[in-house]
Amino acid sequence: MAKAIQYWLMKSEPDAYSIHDLAKDKTTHWDGVRNYQARNFMRDEMKIGDRVLFYHSNDKPPGVAGTATVCKESYPDFSAFDKKSKYFDAKSNKDKPRWFMVDIKIDEVFDRVVSLPEIKEVVSLQDMVLLNNSRLSVQPVKKKEFDVILKLAKKKA
DNA sequence: GCCAACGTTGGC
DNA sequence: GCCAACGTTGGC
Numbered sequence: 001m002a003k004a005i006q007y008w009l010m011k012s013e014p015d016a017y018s019i020h021d022l023a024k025d026k027t028t029h030w031d032g033v034r035n036y037q038a039r040n041f042m043r044d045e046m047k048i049g050d051r052v053l054f055y056h057s058n059d060k061p062p063g064v065a066g067t068a069t070v071c072k073e074s075y076p077d078f079s080a081f082d083k084k085s086k087y088f089d090a091k092s093n094k095d096k097p098r099w100f101m102v103d104i105k106i107d108e109v110f111d112r113v114v115s116l117p118e119i120k121e122v123v124s125l126q127d128m129v130l131l132n133n134s135r136l137s138v139q140p141v142k143k144k145e146f147d148v149i150l151k152l153a154k155k156k157a
Numbered sequence: 158g159c160c161a162a163c164g165t166t167g168g169c
Numbered sequence: 170g171c172c173a174a175c176g177t178t179g180g181c
Contacts, residue, residue: 013179034177035164058179116180135163135178 007141008046009053009064009130010104019054019065019109027071027105030138031079032087034099038138043074043100045140052104053141053149055130056113063115064149072103110153124148 010030012018022028033039052068076097079087092098119125125148129139141149 011179037164062180133163134180137178 003047006045006047006050007053007143007146008041008050008070009055009128009139009141010068011055011057011137013058014056014065015058018056019106022054022068022104022106023066023109025106027103029072029077029103030101031077033077033101033137034087034089035135035137037136039100041138041140042102046070046073046102048073051107051146053146057137059113061113061115061117063113063118064110064153065113066109067107067150068104069107070102071105074100074102077101112153114149114152118152119149122148122152 014020017028030042033042048070050070052070053064054066054068056062056065076094077087077092077099079085080089080092080097080099081094082088087099089098116130119128120131125131125145128141128145129136133139
């Protein structure tokens with residue numbers, strides 16, 4: 001039997017890379033994560049077929065803008081090897097990469113963003129990592145939480 | 158633009 | 170191994 005799929009939330013500043021960019025590109029590699037907790041989730045836990053909430057941080061308002069699916073499991077984040085990249089890290093090298101990433105593909109662009117203030121008002125979403133560790137850019141989400149967000153996205157404003 | 162919360166670095 | 174200093178994230 002196949003392993004149950006898992007659910008995640010990944011943050012991006014829409015000025016840097018938005019759900020609309022992903023809709024245009026179809027897939028992208030999630031480079032630039034330089035936080036160990038977030039890296040460990042990508043390197044060790046994320047599997048092909050896992051579902052992702054695509055979150056716009058630093059937006060007005062911030063919130064979940066759509067969904068994506070993991071389509072390639074972890075491999076070294078090559079932007080860390082590129083001296084010209086702003087994500088360059090001299091401590092990472094090809095023999096012993098420090099940073100990893102996954103690829104995701106677009107699933108759905110929500111008709112409306114499920115905003116952070118809205119999420120804060122939903123009782124069943126109070127335990128989301130998003131509300132309790134605001135700085136983690138790749139984080140696990142419970143299936144129930146994922147489903148509630150999807151339902152909110154379908155609801156008329 | 159401010160600043161709180163948090164993670165990382167490096168001296169000791 | 171502690172912790173102060175510093176840098177970054179991200180909401181407001």
